Amino acid sequence: MNRIKELRKIFGYSQQKLADLLGDEVTQTAVSQWESGRTAPRPARQAQLxxxxxxxxxxxxxxxKPERQLSDTENSRLSEQEQHLLxxxxxxxxxxxxMIAAVADLEYERRRNELLNK
Known part of the structure; x- marks a missing residue:
């Protein structure tokens, strides 16, 4: 049995949110069918998931078997804004x-310099 439902719940995604992350061609119904084992995602979708x-x-x-166990609490400590960014x-x-990492690095350095120069 696949782990799509387990992972989706750990990450705090609804079926619709996961479908949205996967793009316009994926529906909530498709995610539900993958989770139940009625159908399987195509290889390209498996890679994306x-x-x-x-x-x-x-x-x-x-x-x-999983290389490591994920827990329900891994993402639960994030604020709403942090979860959105993630x-x-x-x-x-x-x-x-x-691009996101580059912007984050630039902002980190800007703020660090600002604090150091106070």
Whole structure:
């Protein structure tokens, strides 16, 4: 059995939110069918899901045991704004993630310099 439902719940996503992260062609019904095992996501979607959840495709689809156990509390300590930023980060591709990281680095340095110069 795949781990889509388990991972979705750990990350705090509704079926609709996960469908939205995956793009216009994915519906809440498709996510529900994947979770129940009635259908399976295509390989390209499996790769996308694995990337969102930070697991291998084999882990996602239940073909191997998880490398590490995720807990329900991993994301629960985040503020709403932090969770939103994390969702945005997870929902983009490598180029988008590099851009987000670059902006975060610039802002961190700006604020650090500001504090050091007080």
């Amino acid at each position: 694995a990337e969102i959840f930070g697991v291998s495709e084999d882990e996602l689809m239940g073909r191997v 969702d945005c980060f997870r929902g983009t591709d490598d180029a988008g993630r590099k």
